[in-house]
Structure formats: structure tokens, C-alpha cells
Amino acid sequence: MSHHDPDREAQVPEELAGERFDRALARMFPEYSRSRLKQLIERGEVLLDGGQCRPREAVVAGQTVSLSAEPTPQPSRVTAQALPLNVRHADEELIIIDKPPGLVVHPGAGNPDGTLENALLHHFPELSAVPRHGLIHRLDKDTSGLLVIARSNRAHVVLTEAMQAREISREYLAVVVGSMPAGGTVRASIARHPVDRKRMAVRDGGREAVTHYRVAERFAHHSLLRVKLETGRTHQIRVHMAHIRHPIIGDPVYGRRLAIPRGATEALAEALRGFRRQALHATALSLHHPVTGERISVQADPPEDMQALLDVLRQDTEARGS
Structure with a gap:
């Protein structure tokens, strides 16, 4: 007698035929996180037509998948x-918000509440039924700007895949x-710092990381860059900019000791x-909308503190007559 008493059963649908077993599972049971499904496959708690199946094996339409475990708690x-x-876009499937600097995305040690996740659950209570409460990527506490949140299970699956x-x-x-020429x-590659576990560092054998940047505005001793992420590693832009010796102004972890450029206006010295x-700022x-496929594009101006800094940099550069 098998102890396998399935909590969930489902037939592999036509559109997932030929897909890998682990990927088909993630699509068929979005209420289970991927890490949880992986664990269940390893433990033999997921059966395909009553037998074990390796994660990479292809599934056939009509096969029965049965899980004997509760969804991800x-x-x-x-x-x-x-x-x-600050909601910039909302429809039935997704929400895009503009996060202020200083707001933590997830509760964690040192931030039991007062986070973006707490706010989302208040404004959109239905997120309590979506994995990870709809969060599919994050911004550091002191990085401001745009974040997308999945509002339904199907959107969570599609957007997570789109992000990956x-x-x-x-x-x-x-x-x-x-002042950067171009x-x-x-x-x-980026990995955890070998000594300081709170930091990331450029390390051989880390995870691949690619950052594209172009100069949007040049100042006497600083630059405003437009940066595009090809990969989304923790602290990626901050680590990469420090790596090429152009750290982000004000970065408490990867920045250098504050240096006031020679001949800077008093206003600039004070601002720095x-x-x-x-x-x-994620600008x-x-x-593509996870259901309709239409293109959604949102822009957000930097917050006031960053705008003020840019104004002072412009005035300093003009004052130098450059």
C-alpha cells in the first residue's frame, strides 16, 4: 500500500505537452512555490501517472499529476x-508602484513591519492569496522607483518567468x-562577499551579471547615468559601478569616503x-501584460532629494563655466 494520498490531482493540459516535468508542475500548481515543488519532487511526493518522474523529463498531455502535500504555507x-x-498602474492582473526611498520591500529581521508588503496587503487584500504576496522582484530599501506586483496566481507565474x-x-x-566620457x-559575476555576508562583491564563479549604462548628463566631477539591467542580481548596479571606480553618490556600503571636489560651490558641498x-532610482x-500581451510602459521621475542633488550639480557645473 502506498502512503501517497493525494491532496491535489490534475491532468497535464494540452498546452504543456512536451514541457519539462518541473516546469509543467509550476504552471499547473502556481499556489506552490518553485522551491517547494523541487523539494516535493526530491522527496517523491509528486507522482506522474502513479510513478516517480525526474524533473527534466517531458510530460505528455492527459497524464495525471498528483501531489501529496499542502501548498506553500x-x-x-x-x-x-x-x-x-503611489500606484502608477493597476488592473486585475498586476500593479505597478513607485516606491519612495527608505521603504523596505519585505518584512525581515530589524523590519518586522512598516514595509511595502504590509502596505500592499492593506490596499490590495486579495494579494494574501498570491504566492509571496505578488512580489516578483525587489528594490533595496534606499533605492526608489518602479516595482511590478502580480495580482493573481496566473500573473505571478507568467511575470516570474518573464523576469527570469x-x-x-x-x-x-x-x-x-x-565625469564619465561615455x-x-x-x-x-557577482557573489556574496567572502567575509562580510551583508555585502555582494565581484567574484569569479559568482552569478553572471550584466549592466549597460550610458551618460545622460555630465557634470564637473560627477555623471548622471541611465542604466539598463540585463540580469537582476542583488545590489548589481551598486556593485558594478563601484567595480569600475564610479561608485554611486551616497552609497553607504559600496561608495567611497565622501570627497568634496576642489572648487565646488558651497551648495554642492552641502548637498553631497x-x-x-x-x-x-528605477525610472x-x-x-507585456501577462494576459492580454499588450505592452505596458511606466516612467517615474526621481524623488525630490535626487532632483535637488541634480539641480545643485547643474548649478556647480555652470558656475565653473564648463
Whole structure:
């Protein structure tokens, strides 16, 4: 007698025929996270027509998949909180918000609440039924700008795949140290720092990371860059810019010790001393709607602190007569 008493059963649909077993599972049971499904396959808790199946094996339409395990438990410790949200787009499948600097995306150690996730659950209670409450990517606490949130299980599956396939285009504005002559591309693998686990570092054998940048505006000793991510590693832009010796202004982890350029206006010196976060803003987001396929593009101007910094940089550059 098998102890396999399925909690869920489903037939492989026509459109998933020939797909890998693990991928078909993720599409058929979006309420289970991918890591959970992987674990269940390894434990032999997922059967295909009553037998074990390797993750990479192709499935055939009409086969029966049975799972004997509960879905991924949602950590409903995350409480809804009435925090303001700047919603830039919302429809039945997805939401795009413009995150202010200083707001943490997920609750975690040191931030049990007061996060974007708490705010989302208040404004969109239906997200409590979506894996990871709809979050498919994140922005660092002090990076501002656009984030997409899946509002349904099917959107979560499609958007997660689109993000992995690099089909969601994201563009950032970064103010960096040094007047750069031209744009370029940084290709340098990123992994956890060998000593300081809170930091990332460029390391051989890390995960592939590619960042494209072009100069949008040049100042006397700084540059405003438009940056496009090809991969989305933790702290990628911050690590890559520091790696090419043009760290982002104000970056508390990867920046250099604050240097006030010679001959800087008093206003610029003050602005640089006062800018206490990385000057990085997710300014543009473009994707195909997960259901209709139409192109959705949203733009967001940098927040006031970054606008003010740019104004002062412009005035300083003019004052130098360059």
C-alpha cells in the first residue's frame, strides 16, 4: 500500500505537452512555490501517472499529476498596514508602484513591519492569496522607483518567468562619482562577499551579471547615468559601478569616503554631505501584460532629494563655466 494520498490531482493540459516535468508542475500548481515543488519532487511526493518522474523529463498531455502535500504555507504573519502607496498602474492582473526611498520591500529581521508588503496587503487584500504576496522582484530599501506586483496566481507565474527570461525591461537613473566620457557595459559575476555576508562583491564563479549604462548628463566631477539591467542580481548596479571606480553618490556600503571636489560651490558641498542614500532610482519599467500581451510602459521621475542633488550639480557645473 502506498502512503501517497493525494491532496491535489490534475491532468497535464494540452498546452504543456512536451514541457519539462518541473516546469509543467509550476504552471499547473502556481499556489506552490518553485522551491517547494523541487523539494516535493526530491522527496517523491509528486507522482506522474502513479510513478516517480525526474524533473527534466517531458510530460505528455492527459497524464495525471498528483501531489501529496499542502501548498506553500503563506507567512501570514505579514499584517496589512495603512501606509501610503503611489500606484502608477493597476488592473486585475498586476500593479505597478513607485516606491519612495527608505521603504523596505519585505518584512525581515530589524523590519518586522512598516514595509511595502504590509502596505500592499492593506490596499490590495486579495494579494494574501498570491504566492509571496505578488512580489516578483525587489528594490533595496534606499533605492526608489518602479516595482511590478502580480495580482493573481496566473500573473505571478507568467511575470516570474518573464523576469527570469529578461523580458521585463527596467531602466534606472544613477548619479555616480566621476565625469564619465561615455557609456559602456559591465560584465562581472557577482557573489556574496567572502567575509562580510551583508555585502555582494565581484567574484569569479559568482552569478553572471550584466549592466549597460550610458551618460545622460555630465557634470564637473560627477555623471548622471541611465542604466539598463540585463540580469537582476542583488545590489548589481551598486556593485558594478563601484567595480569600475564610479561608485554611486551616497552609497553607504559600496561608495567611497565622501570627497568634496576642489572648487565646488558651497551648495554642492552641502548637498553631497547631506545625501545619505545611494542616488539610484528605477525610472522606467516596460513589460507585456501577462494576459492580454499588450505592452505596458511606466516612467517615474526621481524623488525630490535626487532632483535637488541634480539641480545643485547643474548649478556647480555652470558656475565653473564648463
